[in-house]
Amino acid sequence: MSRRPAPESHPTPVLIATTEELVPVCERLRQEPFVTVDTEFMRERTYWPELCVVQLGGAADTIVLDAMAPGLDLAPLGALLADESVVKVFHACRQDIEIFLLKFGRTPAPVFDTQVAAMVAGFGDQASYDSLVRALAGAAIDKAHRFSDWSARPLSAAQVAYAAADVTHLRQVYVALVDRLEREGRLDWVREEMTALMDPAGYVTEPERAWERLRPRTGNRRFLGVLRAIAAWREREAQRVNIPRGRLLRDESLLEVAATAPADAAGLARVRGVTEGFAKGKSGASLLAAIEEAKGLPEEALPEAPRERSGPAASPALVALLKVLLAAKAEEHDVAPKLLAGSDDLERLASEAPEDLPALHGWRRTVFGEDALALREGRLALGVDGRRVRLIRQG
Template structure:
């Protein structure tokens, strides 16, 4: 494999792009920092084919030079656990690269577990141990060491080979049609656009609040999210989750009451304190019908609990027969949704999950068959 090393000039980048011209796929990874910021700061982009590899320095280059490659519909962009990389690139470019192939999702469809890490996948497929010495490195600091660059390059050096192996297995098992809808969903910009109005759902302790208190939490969590975005600081630096919960319960009415909250930051400026108080008042004024609701948890009778247990047994049996883990197909909540619905509800109601497990479970739930034990395992007979 030809290693182009660290690319820091437009000329070197163009030379690399000319070298890989005509490829129909490219392996990608990114290194970024966000410990001290709200938005991730892109620090490195690694790219590879089977015979070419390069690390591109976005702190020295305008990465818009990569747009023709990243947005070429004829070039598949290969990532492992793509969501964070795609979030970073969406932030930088305003668009999501497409089409995408995620080796973590592909591996789950071939029996490697639900969310296998990259190092474990490389070990499982290539029997290679990756260096983990740079896991906590500062990618924003320059110059980058030779060890950092080698470590980063390895993230795509082996990804290229892993991709080809997974692609071959998916095709030989006729599972590419399982993968396509999952991959297309990854390129939805809505996945990577911050939504302040939904920020309350990520606050630890939200489920323990009363409905009216959740109305206050929704308003102050949205305020915190916007404040974090405006200052490009982690949301916890604005206010910690436990303080948001305390505010939702106690609804302080003035700045003196705010400072009585345990852990409230002394350094918060008066204008921001007034914004917070206004958010509290906004949350208190929400009418009952606008109080945020927690997702309804299906209530099952004792008999339905037994049926759901058997549905889970069928899920595991279908998974075993297809040499895939049950968790990669569905969870218990999906089985319950199928039980409580019309047989076409939720993740098990359509697509590849329905094909290999959902239709079998739904058929038995509908009373269309008798569950028996055979030498091959569980089976439904008419």
């Protein structure tokens, strides 16, 4: 990944709010090897994130873009984010990428997430931006405006300064991380992670699959059919009126509606968390229609119950050994354990070692997966050498 040494002093932040100002900025930034990017948005009251501010950092530019300015055309920004000759550097970028996918119909590319890179570089699980700035840029972040109302106008000078700091120090963090990862031969590990982050499929919630996130603990397919229908209804209705899904109907209420499958407004209003006004209104009527339609589904159209893991249950002792191995390998390679494998991954490794497990692919397999399989199959034992865990190869 290309980079340029960070400047000793940061460019003065410039607040822009017109297309005429944005065009030359984006043209300049498209000539650079990388640009740092951040956003400020509001989501507490809406289903869709409301983009308020976009920050851009270049070698000679620190831009705070008022994304809510009347008449502003964001197309030049979209072209910059799509320019594959320019690396877009973020910190903890999933929400930023989701916003840009909604705005422009594609994810920025290529991207570099300094939080993921820091996990690869040994800074622990989910290293904060503040901690990386302290460690790699020798600066401190003023957190006073972290919870600002970014939709309020005009933006204050303090808000502009706070927003700018998110992309100025990020340039130094990026350069330091890339230098470190290059020395350690780990840039390819980060590239693997970035490929997944740029996949649009990871940011799309299909309404018909929304029920799965509720993880119902039942094999009753009729209940699951109603739950699937009303979870899809909630997703679409929340999108239509642009409010958070939980504000429309909480998860607990949704599960009770699926269990009772009310036939009329009076029955719906008896569900805890459902008001009489909601039950008798337009949303309540459309929810009852979705329930009625789900009740009429033939057996073969109902969803299957969540599958239990096949094969024998995982041995708690083997899971414990895998946890020790994970900690030892993470310590050996100075990488965050969470990035190698989670608790569920270890459970699956102990019971079935499925091929779709991330720990058994790419750089994770090299660092941890191969030895995890060897331990599971009796080809590897664990011992203690002084104060460190030692791997003992068998045969």
